[in-house]
Amino acid sequence: MTELAKLVAISKSFGGVRALVEADFDVKAGEVHALLGENGAGKSTLMRVLSGEMIPNDGEIHLGGERVELRDPRDARARGIAVIHQELALAPDLSVAENIFLGELPGVIGWKDLNRRARQLIERLGFDIDPKRIVGSLAVAHQQIVEIAKALSRDVRIIVFDEPTAVLSTQDAERLHEIIKGLRANGVGVVYISHRLEEVFRISDRVTVMKDGQVVGTVATRDVTIDKVIRMMVGRSLAAMFPDKGERKIGAVRLEASKLNAGRMVRDVSFSLRAGEVVGLGGLVGSGRTEVARAIFGADPLDSGTILLDGKPLHARSPRDAVKAGIGLVPEDRKQHGVVLDKPIRINVTMARLAEVVNGLGFLKSAKESGLVGDLARSLKLKAESIDAPVSSLSGGNQQKVVLAKWFHAGGDVIILDEPTRGVDVGAKSEIYGLVNKLAEANKAVLVISSEHQELFGLCDRVLVMGEGELRGELRPESYSEENLLSMAMTGRLTETHEGMPS
Amino acid sequence: MTFLTSKAESNAKPASETAGGFRFADYLQRFGTLGIFLVLVVVASLWSDAFLTKINILNVLRQVASGAGIMAVGMLFVILTRGIDLSVGSIAALGSVLTGYFCTISGFGIAMTTFLVILSGAACGLVTGAFVAYLRLPSFVMSLAMMAVARGLSLIISDGRPITLGDQGAAFTNFGSGHWFGMPQPVILMFAVFIVGGIVLNFTRFGRVITAIGSNEEAVRLSGIAVPRYVLAVYVISGALAAVAGIISSSRTGVGSSQVGVAAELNVIAAVVIGGASLMGGRGGVINTLLGALVMGIIANIMNLAGVPGYHQQVYMGAIIVVAMLLQYGSGSLKT
Ligand SMILES: Nc1ncnc2c1ncn2[C@@H]1O[C@H](COP(=O)(O)OP(=O)(O)OP(=O)(O)O)[C@@H](O)[C@H]1O
Ligand SMILES: [Mg+2]
Numbered sequence: 026m027t028e029l030a031k032l033v034a035i036s037k038s039f040g041g042v043r044a045l046v047e048a049d050f051d052v053k054a055g056e057v058h059a060l061l062g063e064n065g066a067g068k069s070t071l072m073r074v075l076s077g078e079m080i081p082n083d084g085e086i087h088l089g090g091e092r093v094e095l096r097d098p099r100d101a102r103a104r105g106i107a108v109i110h111q112e113l114a115l116a117p118d119l120s121v122a123e124n125i126f127l128g129e130l131p132g133v134i135g136w137k138d139l140n141r142r143a144r145q146l147i148e149r150l151g152f153d154i155d156p157k158r159i160v161g162s163l164a165v166a167h168q169q170i171v172e173i174a175k176a177l178s179r180d181v182r183i184i185v186f187d188e189p190t191a192v193l194s195t196q197d198a199e200r201l202h203e204i205i206k207g208l209r210a211n212g213v214g215v216v217y218i219s220h221r222l223e224e225v226f227r228i229s230d231r232v233t234v235m236k237d238g239q240v241v242g243t244v245a246t247r248d249v250t251i252d253k254v255i256r257m258m259v260g261r262s263l264a265a266m267f268p269d270k271g272e273r274k275i276g277a278v279r280l281e282a283s284k285l286n287a288g289r290m291v292r293d294v295s296f297s298l299r300a301g302e303v304v305g306l307g308g309l310v311g312s313g314r315t316e317v318a319r320a321i322f323g324a325d326p327l328d329s330g331t332i333l334l335d336g337k338p339l340h341a342r343s344p345r346d347a348v349k350a351g352i353g354l355v356p357e358d359r360k361q362h363g364v365v366l367d368k369p370i371r372i373n374v375t376m377a378r379l380a381e382v383v384n385g386l387g388f389l390k391s392a393k394e395s396g397l398v399g400d401l402a403r404s405l406k407l408k409a410e411s412i413d414a415p416v417s418s419l420s421g422g423n424q425q426k427v428v429l430a431k432w433f434h435a436g437g438d439v440i441i442l443d444e445p446t447r448g449v450d451v452g453a454k455s456e457i458y459g460l461v462n463k464l465a466e467a468n469k470a471v472l473v474i475s476s477e478h479q480e481l482f483g484l485c486d487r488v489l490v491m492g493e494g495e496l497r498g499e500l501r502p503e504s505y506s507e508e509n510l511l512s513m514a515m516t517g518r519l520t521e522t523h524e525g526m527p528s
Numbered sequence: 529m530t531f532l533t534s535k536a537e538s539n540a541k542p543a544s545e546t547a548g549g550f551r552f553a554d555y556l557q558r559f560g561t562l563g564i565f566l567v568l569v570v571v572a573s574l575w576s577d578a579f580l581t582k583i584n585i586l587n588v589l590r591q592v593a594s595g596a597g598i599m600a601v602g603m604l605f606v607i608l609t610r611g612i613d614l615s616v617g618s619i620a621a622l623g624s625v626l627t628g629y630f631c632t633i634s635g636f637g638i639a640m641t642t643f644l645v646i647l648s649g650a651a652c653g654l655v656t657g658a659f660v661a662y663l664r665l666p667s668f669v670m671s672l673a674m675m676a677v678a679r680g681l682s683l684i685i686s687d688g689r690p691i692t693l694g695d696q697g698a699a700f701t702n703f704g705s706g707h708w709f710g711m712p713q714p715v716i717l718m719f720a721v722f723i724v725g726g727i728v729l730n731f732t733r734f735g736r737v738i739t740a741i742g743s744n745e746e747a748v749r750l751s752g753i754a755v756p757r758y759v760l761a762v763y764v765i766s767g768a769l770a771a772v773a774g775i776i777s778s779s780r781t782g783v784g785s786s787q788v789g790v791a792a793e794l795n796v797i798a799a800v801v802i803g804g805a806s807l808m809g810g811r812g813g814v815i816n817t818l819l820g821a822l823v824m825g826i827i828a829n830i831m832n833l834a835g836v837p838g839y840h841q842q843v844y845m846g847a848i849i850v851v852a853m854l855l856q857y858g859s860g861s862l863k864t
Contacts, residue, residue: 324750346751356750365744367810372736376751379733387732431751 027054028090029092029183029214030106035074035084037067037238039310041419042410043072043079044190046238052183052214052357057205059225060247062235063450064422069111072185073237075216076108077101096394098265105182109172109216109419110487111448112360118159121147124160125175125401132237134211146174151200165192166310173204184208185216188421190224191448193236194310194476195507201227220422220450221477224250234258257454265481266277268459275486276300278336279470280321280352280439287320287331292494294330296472298439303461305485306516315357318441322354323347333440348377351437355428357444357474366417370409373416373427374398377435386521401430406456420447429457440464443474458484478510561804561816561823565851568826576833581698586712586830592825593718594776596795600803601725603796604765604817609728609762610742611667614768615656617792618678619649621785623774625682627700628691628749628784632856637697646771654760661759671763675793682719682786691784704779712774721769726814738762742809755825799824823852 030052045067052058060068073079074086074292077095086093088104093438095101112369115124122136124144143156149511160168171193182484186205190198205215205228223230226246233243234257237362241257265389281297287497290313298304306314320326321332323341334350344354355361364373375394382394398412406427409419416427425448432440442461445456461484464471475481481488482505490497490513497517509519565770571751573580599616623645630641654675659670693700706713729735735759740748749755770789777788805812827848831841 322750343753343754344750345752354750361744362747362750365740365747365810367743368740372740376740376748376753379737379753383733387734389731389733389736391731435752 026259028052029054029078029088030047030075031087032071032075033085033087035071035081035086035203037070037074037081037083039081040410045074045236047084048198048235048240049314050233050243052216054172054182054214055209056230057209057215057228060216061063061220061222061225061232061254062233064448064453065420066235067238068235069420071239072187072216072218075101075183076106076185083277102179105180106185107176107179107181107183108178108185109169109187111187111191111431113172115160115164115168115172115175115234117159117361119160119161120156120157121158121160124171125156127175127177132401142178143174147171150177150204150324151360153289163180164311164315166197167304169193170191171200181208183214185218187218188448189220189398190221192310197310197477198224214523220448220454222254222451226251234413238261246382248296252306255451258450264297268455268462269460270303270484271417272485273303273465274468275302276468279334281333282321283321283331283333285317285320285332287316287330288324288328290316290494291320294491295492295495296387296489298472299397300438300470301465301483302467302487303471304464305481305488306472306477306491307481307488307510308491308497309448310515312491314491315443316494317491318354318443318472318474319488321347322352322441323391323472324354345398348435348437349441351436352434352441353377353437355432355443355445356440357447358422359428359447363431364416364424367415370402370407370419370427371398371412373400374412375396375429377431381434397434398430401433402426403492404462405430405433406453422450422453425449426453429460431461437469439470439472441472441474444476445473446475447493448476448482478507481510492517542650546618547589560855561802561819562783562855563574564802564855565819565823565826568830569657569822571828572830572833575830576834584833585600586715588822588829589715589718590712590780591828592821593712593714594773594780596799596824597718597793598721598773598776598819599766599770599792599796600761600799600817601721601814602769603724603800604803604805604812604814605729605738605762606667606766606804607797607807608742608802608809608812609738609759610745610807611660611759611761611762612671612701612807613653613656613667613766613796613817614671614793615652615674615678616766616796617789618675618682618768619652619767620774620777620789620792621682621787622652622685623649623771624676624687624778624788625691625774625784625786626771627696627775628693629777631697631700632691642775649771649774650768651769652766653765655765657760659761660763661756667763679786680831685725686784686786686851688786690787693778693782693784697778697782699774700779701782704717704776704782709726714780717776722818729814734761739812741808742806742811744810763818798849802849 028051032048032050035045035504036047048071050071062068070079074081076099080424086095095322110216116127122139125143125146126139140156147154150170150173154167154170160171169189189201191200208215217229221285229246230241232246232249233256234241234254251254278297279300283295285291285294292316304377306315316325323343323346339350360366370392375398382390384390395412402412405427407421416424429445446457449457460483472483473481489499490500492514498513500513506517515521578584603613603616626645626648627641630644631638656670656674659665660667683752708716710796737753741758745755774788778784799821800817802823803805803812803816827845831844838846
């Protein structure tokens with residue numbers, strides 16, 4: 026196999042933070058090379074060096090055997106290096122087609138032709154997305170597909186996927202893996218970053234593990250086990266992924282939603298959440314899970330239906346009403362909805378309950394805030410220079426922890442978590458699961474939306490299943506399985522003999 | 529790399545720092561306004577002996593206080609939320625005319641007059657702000673409309689003629705020409721407004737929320753914050769401060785005039801932007817805004833000292849603003 030790219034002894038610092046320390050990495054033609062490591066290990070940064078977005082402080086870049094200097098992303102792009110970023114880099118107000126061909130739009134645009142080419146690209150990926158849709162209106166998973174189509178719109182020799190499946194459902198992830206296998210067969214070098222280790226083992230040929238900016242080692246995937254890789258990543262083997270739920274003491278009904286209708290994606294949805302209970306909301310991407318959460322939270326208007334909170338009717342016309350009533354929502358789209366990227370961690374964490382850190386006159390109690398935010402950051406093992414560092418300087422997984430910290434601080438009684446472990450590493454994931462258990466112990470009602478079905482099964486007392494905007498049914502622990510969930514999402518029934526329980 | 533320690537050592541770097549260790553652009557952005565200010569002071573004092581004299585400096589300060597200075601604080605607040613307020617010059621004119629009207633024709637005292645004038649300015653801001661905050665109309669257009677309305681009102685009320693403050697308005701003219709500790713009173717008022725503005729921006733919930741709104745309004749809304757109220761408030765503040773500028777203007781000249789503040793909005797916006805605030809919202813500070821306003825004042829002053837004819841001044845002013853902007857942003861955006 027020919028070597029397409031080789032990074033030698035790359036070092037990169039941000040002020041005092043050493044993000045990369047003499048890291049070596051290489052990509053060969055026709056391989057899938059997985060890059061693993063904890064949140065903040067330096068994976069994305071290393072790939073930004075390969076894509077010319079960051080100029081390293083030290084080290085060499087070789088492409089096709091020849092030493093090069095990559096001055097900017099265009100340079101790398103011209104040499105056939107494309108990156109699908111962890112934080113999607115699309116223009117939300119432009120259409121799908123415009124986004125795909127942005128950067129090479131001709132002076133006069135032939136819309137028909139452009140849309141046709143965009144459609145072809147997307148269809149080749151096995152998806153059906155209208156090229157005229159505005160990107161901001163697409164589900165995050167579909168935005169991801171647009172980003173991939175954009176990368177493939179020009180010749181690629183190396184393509185980097187930075188946590189592509191973090192936002193994808195199992196089915197979509199499988200389709201993506203087919204796409205990747207196709208690219209590999211065509212001799213493209215694929216770099217694959219993911220925190221989902223099973224899939225890494227399924228599709229990769231080699232694995233490189235990073236820790237604290239250094240490369241721990243590169244091994245052939247077939248020579249190692251998941252356990253061994255985890256040990257390389259965190260320096261110890263990890264006990265059970267899902268901490269013991271314990272006996273959950275499930276109390277009275279906290280939130281009761283009946284016949285909710287909102288837009289096209291929420292139709293006659295009724296369910297209830299009880300105190301001390303963790304309920305899952307499963308289904309395919311685009312089945313209306315996020316929309317249900319947003320409607321309850323007052324982020325989108327409710328067309329009809331009633332919500333009772335602790336027996337009292339709740340009319341949340343805005344998120345403000347919902348937050349006041351004690352509902353919290355960790356949103357799916359971290360960058361647009363979860364954080365104010367260019368503001369410090371401190372500001373983001375206390376935003377949902379400023380009253381706690383403000384005195385009667387509206388002045389901030391800075392010392393108290395530092396204490397609160399510092400404690401939360403430590404309990405979530407947030408990796409950051411200081412709480413005054415902007416969220417944009419954090420790695421993806423750590424940004425997610427900031428959003429979680431924000432809603433832990435807000436302290437409502439009903440917490441909705443939309444893809445809470447998106448982009449979070451194995452260690453932190455099981456920490457977050459532990460925290461969810463703690464929320465339940467504290468008698469809060471928790472609703473978890475996740476495309477990672479194992480996560481729902483490991484965490485929830487029951488799982489509500491949605492399909493096409495309707496609630497299709499409910500799974501109890503005894504019938505937890507991938508197939509049951511899918512068949513219920515599609516048909517509203519279980520595959521096997523146990524009959525579906527009516528919700 | 530360490531896990532977070534809560535030491536307040538803030539090495540926070542702007543996210544713009546991606547391309548290598550290229551920190552020059554950051555320094556420029558943070559200290560650019562101060563740099564421009566110092567360079568200007570040095571150049572001006574070499575240019576003309578008359579510049580670094582007490583009389584001239586006080587003159588510059590007085591100009592700034594009744595010109596862009598006070599309004600720049602309100603404009604900064606508006607710009608932080610990603611808005612713009614084009615009506616400030618007209619509201620200043622309305623404020624000036626009403627000062628004359630209330631104290632001569634209505635015969636109100638100084639306190640009552642001041643109160644009513646500021647209230648009128650705030651009311652203008654309330655109208656603009658209500659459209660922007662609750663109906664989500666573009667601030668550019670709404671404040672443009674208010675710019676026309678306020679100017680029109682000032683013409684109607686004054687009948688297009690200056691209103692002389694005379695004896696009833698003596699309290700105002702005394703304030704306009706008075707000194708405390710050798711400082712003109714309007715200048716002291718301006719510094720006070722900047723200090724209060726700085727405190728509000730850096731140490732209160734209000735300041736924090738409005739900067740966050742400018743960076744990512746949706747995330748702020750989804751945190752359960754009543755965004756429209758804050759947006760509304762920002763326009764009310766801007767309107768009120770514009771009215772204060774009108775009062776100062778009348779106090780200095782002794783007349784209430786509908787010709788006050790013509791094209792002032794441009795100077796005010798220029799001051800804020802030279803002060804490093806981003807028109808995309810979320811970034812800007814009070815000290816740099818003050819420096820921005822002083823830069824504008826010094827440029828005008830130099831041209832007066834150098835005897836540049838009035839019409840030419842506008843051309844130079846435009847050119848100098850462009851140069852200042854290039855220094856401020858150019859190196860930052862040339863990277864791509
Ligand atoms: N622009 C920046 N300014 C300051 N620090 C940064 C910047 N970008 C990255 N870092 C730091 O560099 C380290 C490595 O970050 P990187 O994003 O490469 O991690 P990662 O391995 O991709 O993690 P994740 O799995 O969470 O995405 C982190 O500690 C991060 O805080
Ligand atoms: Mg990353």
